[in-house]
Amino acid sequence: MKVQFTDVSMRFGAMEVLQHVTIGVEEGEFLCIVGPSGCGKSTLLNIAGGFLAPAAGSVTIDGEPVTAPDRRRIFVFQERGVFPWLTVEGNIGFGLFDMPEEARRQRVAQYIQLVGLDGFEKAYPRELSGGMKQRVEVARALAVNPDVLFLDEPFGALDSITRLQMRSELLRIWRAERKTVLFVTHDIDESVQLADRVVVMSARPGRIRRVVDIDIAHPRDLSSKRYIELRDLIFGEIGLAHQV
Amino acid sequence: MRPSLIPGPIVVGRAIGELAVRGLLVKYVVASLFRVTWGYLAALVIAIPFGLTLGMMSLGEMAINPILQVLRPISPLAWIPIAILWFGVGDVSAIFLIFLASFLPLTVATMNAVHNIDPVHLAAARNFGVPLRARVADVLLPAILPQLIVAMRIALGVAWLVVVAAEMIAVNSGLGFLIVDARNAGDRYDLVIAGMVLIGVIGVVLDLLMRRLERLDSVRWGYATE
Ligand SMILES: Nc1ncnc2c1ncn2[C@@H]1O[C@H](COP(=O)(O)OP(=O)(O)OP(=O)(O)O)[C@@H](O)[C@H]1O
Ligand SMILES: [Mg+2]
Numbered sequence A: 001m002k003v004q005f006t007d008v009s010m011r012f013g014a015m016e017v018l019q020h021v022t023i024g025v026e027e028g029e030f031l032c033i034v035g036p037s038g039c040g041k042s043t044l045l046n047i048a049g050g051f052l053a054p055a056a057g058s059v060t061i062d063g064e065p066v067t068a069p070d071r072r073r074i075f076v077f078q079e080r081g082v083f084p085w086l087t088v089e090g091n092i093g094f095g096l097f098d099m100p101e102e103a104r105r106q107r108v109a110q111y112i113q114l115v116g117l118d119g120f121e122k123a124y125p126r127e128l129s130g131g132m133k134q135r136v137e138v139a140r141a142l143a144v145n146p147d148v149l150f151l152d153e154p155f156g157a158l159d160s161i162t163r164l165q166m167r168s169e170l171l172r173i174w175r176a177e178r179k180t181v182l183f184v185t186h187d188i189d190e191s192v193q194l195a196d197r198v199v200v201m202s203a204r205p206g207r208i209r210r211v212v213d214i215d216i217a218h219p220r221d222l223s224s225k226r227y228i229e230l231r232d233l234i235f236g237e238i239g240l241a242h243q244v
Numbered sequence B: 001m002r003p004s005l006i007p008g009p010i011v012v013g014r015a016i017g018e019l020a021v022r023g024l025l026v027k028y029v030v031a032s033l034f035r036v037t038w039g040y041l042a043a044l045v046i047a048i049p050f051g052l053t054l055g056m057m058s059l060g061e062m063a064i065n066p067i068l069q070v071l072r073p074i075s076p077l078a079w080i081p082i083a084i085l086w087f088g089v090g091d092v093s094a095i096f097l098i099f100l101a102s103f104l105p106l107t108v109a110t111m112n113a114v115h116n117i118d119p120v121h122l123a124a125a126r127n128f129g130v131p132l133r134a135r136v137a138d139v140l141l142p143a144i145l146p147q148l149i150v151a152m153r154i155a156l157g158v159a160w161l162v163v164v165a166a167e168m169i170a171v172n173s174g175l176g177f178l179i180v181d182a183r184n185a186g187d188r189y190d191l192v193i194a195g196m197v198l199i200g201v202i203g204v205v206l207d208l209l210m211r212r213l214e215r216l217d218s219v220r221w222g223y224a225t226e
Helices: A042-047 A088-092 A101-116 A130-143 A160-177 A187-194 A225-238 B009-021 B026-054 B058-071 B077-085 B093-115 B119-127 B132-170 B177-184 B188-215
Strands: A003-012 A014-023 A030-034 A055-059 A073-076 A150-151 A180-184 A197-201 A210-213
Touching: A003 A042, A014 A042, A014 A055, A014 A210, A014 B119, A030 A042, A030 A160, A030 A187, A042 A055, A042 A073, A042 A150, A042 A180, A073 B119, A088 A130, A088 B026, A130 A160, A150 A160, A160 A187, A160 B119, A180 A187, A187 A225, A197 A225, A197 B026, A210 A225, B009 B026, B009 B188, B026 B132, B026 B188, B058 B093, B077 B093, B077 B132, B119 B132, B132 B177, B132 B188, B177 B188
Parallel strands: A030 A180, A030 A197, A073 A150, A150 A180
Antiparallel strands: A003 A014, A003 A055, A197 A210
């Protein structure tokens, strides 16, 4: 297992947030975590990222316990994680401080191209749209060549069209780079479109209710019978009748 | 009040001309700017690292902050006797007063700006494992810079206010000295007003120069109207 959560529990003061979370994530897997708001998804991701220590249990990556943030696994926040005082170039090169100048320039150019921001090298984040800022952040994360990416509702602030585009771009990049991805979302459709497996959590205190295998090959047909079946299964599991 | 005694623009203009001819205009302006520059730069160099450190260490802040808060409402002019006691009558005293006047607001502003840094940016810097030097230079400083520039402008304004007062007691050159000296040496109110006009104009110029910093590309994100 690349990332192994073993009996992870977490509390803030008297409030229990996570209870006995045990799950393994395979190398190169795309795992989505869904669940009601406040159930501890971000907390779980922050524990895996080394930003929080669990109250009980442990997280290991490649068999080593996680104790602090590490540049081999990068956390992608919503678009506000980009540094507004740096240009696109500066942001993407931020983690490459120990690289020789020339290699660094090439690496930055490579990732600017990967996320389709050619021509915006010298632009500041305030000159970019939300989707472009999110691309900058993804590129900044990928540029240091991490083996795990943690994404916490990365597309949550984007409009639905940009969101769809960003999803297919993320899949394209994930296929090209084969990172292990842990992706938190509260958008069930998003999880079925992206994930190899979807972890469905209960309301707080968050426990794993069910792990759903998404056995549909990419590119996924969003009107296929299987897609709708799996989506409804997860809706049902969260306790939402799929009606408005 | 006898308004007729206040010299009009023409008389004041002539007084400024007289100062220029006697070589005092440049000499006094330079003397005042010299004191402000040193006091203010010393304050910047010490207050920014000090404020950063306090802002990042909550324990240090708990210890020092009450002292800063008590010192802040004390006018820098109240320090004049102590300045003279420590540094004698002269430039060093004046520079010390300017230093004090700008040091406190700069320290407090830097500390508060550190508190306002978006935690997401600090987390990102930690995640990428950048070394301390780069964390300060590429994250902490640029993150506080927009707020810091505003504080620097205000502090420079205060420094300029204080230089005039400091020169009235502690030195024998500069625009503040010009004003007391003109009155003492024969009620030359035209020179008094000339001194005031020069102080006002230079103050505006200094403020305009500081304002230009707010237009730097790397700080414009920090100001609301975009
Ligand atoms: N640092 C903290 N201190 C105290 N309580 C916290 C802290 N972080 C999170 N919590 C609480 O823990 C609970 C779980 O928070 P978390 O952010 O993990 O939820 P989430 O599943 O990500 O929710 P959402 O879908 O709304 O983002 C919430 O009730 C939250 O208020
Ligand atoms: Mg969350």
